[in-house]
Amino acid sequence: MWDRLLVDCKIATLQARPGDPLGIIDNGAIGITDGKIVRVGKRTELAGTRAKQVDALDGAWVTPGxxxxxxxxxxxxxxxxxxxxxxxxxxxxxxxxxxxxxxxxxxxxxxxxxxxxxxxxxxxxxxxxxxxxxxxxxxxxxxxxxxxxxxxxxxxxxxxxxxxxxxxxxxxxxxxxxxxxxxxxxxxxxxxxxxxxxxxxxxxxxxxxxxxxxxxxxxxxxxxxxxxxxxxxxxxxxxxxxxxxxxxxxxxxxxxxxxxxxxxxxxxxxxxxxxxxxxxxxxxxxxxxxxxxxxxxxxxxxxxxxxxxxxxxxxxxxxxxxxxxxxxxxxxxxxxxxxxxxxxxxxxxxxxxxxLGLELEIGTIATGKIADLAVWRLESLTELGYWIGLPGPERRIFAGVDG
CATH class of the missing domain: 3.20.20.140 (Metal-dependent hydrolases)
Incomplete structure (x- = not known):
């Protein structure tokens, strides 16, 4: 059983793919245990998994911290x-x-x-x-x-x-x-x-x-x-x-x-x-x-x-x-x-x-990485570069825990 499962979110993994520099996953889910990401993918791919805490994010964007x-x-x-x-x-x-x-x-x-x-x-x-x-x-x-x-x-x-x-x-x-x-x-x-x-x-x-x-x-x-x-x-x-x-x-x-x-x-x-x-x-x-x-x-x-x-x-x-x-x-x-x-x-x-020489630990949302995440209430991630002095994220998660 995982410690935590984030669902109902759009994920920018920052694992670039051809034509998709942000590595976006729609209707995504992120599994977290012991402060690390154990699974990331579409919600349907993680169906049936169990977690001590399930957070429905109501369509919010999730990026690396x-x-x-x-x-x-x-x-x-x-x-x-x-x-x-x-x-x-x-x-x-x-x-x-x-x-x-x-x-x-x-x-x-x-x-x-x-x-x-x-x-x-x-x-x-x-x-x-x-x-x-x-x-x-x-x-x-x-x-x-x-x-x-x-x-x-x-x-x-x-x-x-x-x-x-x-x-x-x-x-x-x-x-x-x-x-x-x-x-x-x-x-x-x-x-x-x-x-x-x-x-x-x-x-x-x-x-x-x-x-x-x-x-x-x-x-x-x-x-x-x-x-x-x-x-x-x-x-x-x-x-x-x-x-x-x-x-x-x-x-x-x-x-x-x-x-x-x-x-x-x-x-x-x-x-x-x-x-x-x-x-x-x-x-x-x-x-x-x-x-x-x-x-x-x-x-x-x-x-x-x-x-x-x-x-x-x-x-x-x-x-x-x-x-x-x-x-x-x-x-x-x-x-x-x-x-x-x-x-x-x-x-x-x-x-x-x-x-910082820390690319193996942080910076992307991927299995094995530390679960440092930011949850943004935005229509599009382009708003991060659009708004002048946008307030911070709705939720900040450090090593799997809200902080």
């Missing part, structure tokens, strides 16, 4: 003052050089107690969960020294305790240079690689390692040094790449079989080809594009032509993407970048799972 695969969720304070500067005409680089940007968030984060950071971050976590997220990646990066970065990873882990959500911690080892290290770049990079990385690997504090490679951040050589060390320690890598300029970061990351390269507004075809060959996912972040009022879009047609999977994420952070709605991220991916509604939904499910 949404996956936000790129956030900076744990931070202190906010940067609403910088929002005003940007609206007055300052560029992101000008704000950073004036002492704002990442540096200001680092200061406020270090000043906050662990309990204060947990309280502030939990409110943001709950907003993403209400929007339909069952898995949320959280980066460190607002510590800028080994001890502080480890602190943030532990807070991210604590944030998920007692919550019906999966937290995937990422070590953002090279995010920005501390003010006192601008003349000691090599020393700082060496400290983060030689001291921080081994400690994180030893204590299994992060699922992957990330860096910010761009004009106002770290060089290609510095980033590659980090990636070589992370790979040696068995940690997968990801990269903030080609957001403000084309530094060749995505192409380099592909050499290390990076799980993802994120932003990518300035990537060229050589970088896209390298990602395709490596199986690296392109993570699109329309919230940052919107907030920074950028005009150069990621090359969506190139990603399509070369078969690069496209994920979509909120990039929730205090400065360049104060976005707490996964459904708004889906809409923005459609309206700003030109994704189809089907591509955008795949971007926050199956392709987001790939970007």
């Amino acid at each position: 949404l996956i936000d695969c790129h956030t900076h969720l744990v931070f202190g304070g906010n940067r609403a003052d910088e929002h005003a500067m940007l609206r007055a005409g300052a560029t992101y680089e000008e704000v950073a050089k004036a002492g704002g940007g990442i540096a200001s968030t680092v200061e406020r984060t270090k000043a906050a107690s662990d309990d204060e950071l947990l309280e502030q971050s939990r409110a943001r976590l709950h907003a993403l969960m209400r929007g339909g997220c069952t898995t949320i990646e959280i980066k460190s990066g607002y510590g800028l020294d080994p001890k502080s970065e480890i602190r943030l990873l532990k807070i991210a882990e604590s944030l998920g305790e007692g919550e019906a959500v999966r937290i995937v911690p990422t070590l953002l080892a090279l995010h920005a240079l501390p003010a006192g290290s601008r003349d000691r770049r090599a020393h700082y990079v060496g400290e983060m690689i030689d001291k921080l990385l081994p400690a994180v690997a030893r204590d299994q504090l992060a699922a992957s390692v990330d860096a910010y490679c761009d004009t106002i951040a770290f060089t290609l050589a510095e980033t590659e040094r980090l990636f070589a060390a992370a790979t040696e320690l068995g940690l997968p890598v990801r990269l903030h790449a080609e957001q403000l300029s084309n530094r060749g970061g995505a192409k380099m990351a592909a050499r290390y079989k990076a799980l993802s390269a994120d932003h990518l507004e300035h990537i060229d075809e050589a970088g896209v080809e390298a990602m395709a060959q490596a199986g690296t996912v392109a993570v699109l972040l329309p919230g940052a594009f919107y907030a920074l009022q950028e005009t150069k879009k990621p090359p969506i047609d190139l990603f399509r032509a070369h078969g690069v999977p496209m994920a979509v994420a909120t990039d929730c952070n205090p400065g360049t993407s104060p976005l707490l709605s996964p459904t708004l991220a889906i809409n923005m991916a459609c309206t700003l970048f030109g994704l189809t509604p089907e591509e955008a939904l795949a971007g926050m499910t199956v392709n987001a799972a790939r970007a």
Whole structure:
């Protein structure tokens, strides 16, 4: 006997078939036991099965739970003052050089107690969960020294305790240079690689390692040094790449079989080809594009032509993407970048799972996968990309249980 059976629903399995990118099953049913999907198909195919709990969904749509695969969720304070500067005409680089940007968030984060950071971050976590997220990646990066970065990873882990959500911690080892290290770049990079990385690997504090490679951040050589060390320690890598300029970061990351390269507004075809060959996912972040009022879009047609999977994420952070709605991220991916509604939904499910290296566990509705689901009261799933800031699902199911 199964633990639970969902019936009378339309299912978007996200297992693409020719002519059917969402893998739709009409009049479907999903059997769940021990938090995993044991059977999915048409209701008639599951006739006669018994379950302890049967939920009739009255024709609602069921999708995989949404996956936000790129956030900076744990931070202190906010940067609403910088929002005003940007609206007055300052560029992101000008704000950073004036002492704002990442540096200001680092200061406020270090000043906050662990309990204060947990309280502030939990409110943001709950907003993403209400929007339909069952898995949320959280980066460190607002510590800028080994001890502080480890602190943030532990807070991210604590944030998920007692919550019906999966937290995937990422070590953002090279995010920005501390003010006192601008003349000691090599020393700082060496400290983060030689001291921080081994400690994180030893204590299994992060699922992957990330860096910010761009004009106002770290060089290609510095980033590659980090990636070589992370790979040696068995940690997968990801990269903030080609957001403000084309530094060749995505192409380099592909050499290390990076799980993802994120932003990518300035990537060229050589970088896209390298990602395709490596199986690296392109993570699109329309919230940052919107907030920074950028005009150069990621090359969506190139990603399509070369078969690069496209994920979509909120990039929730205090400065360049104060976005707490996964459904708004889906809409923005459609309206700003030109994704189809089907591509955008795949971007926050199956392709987001790939970007986290979790495609064998989550991201599609299939036998053996974890039963992370979202139930939507919609006429058509195209509405997920149509409504601006659509409220979250009617029901969110995490590992087989409503949450």
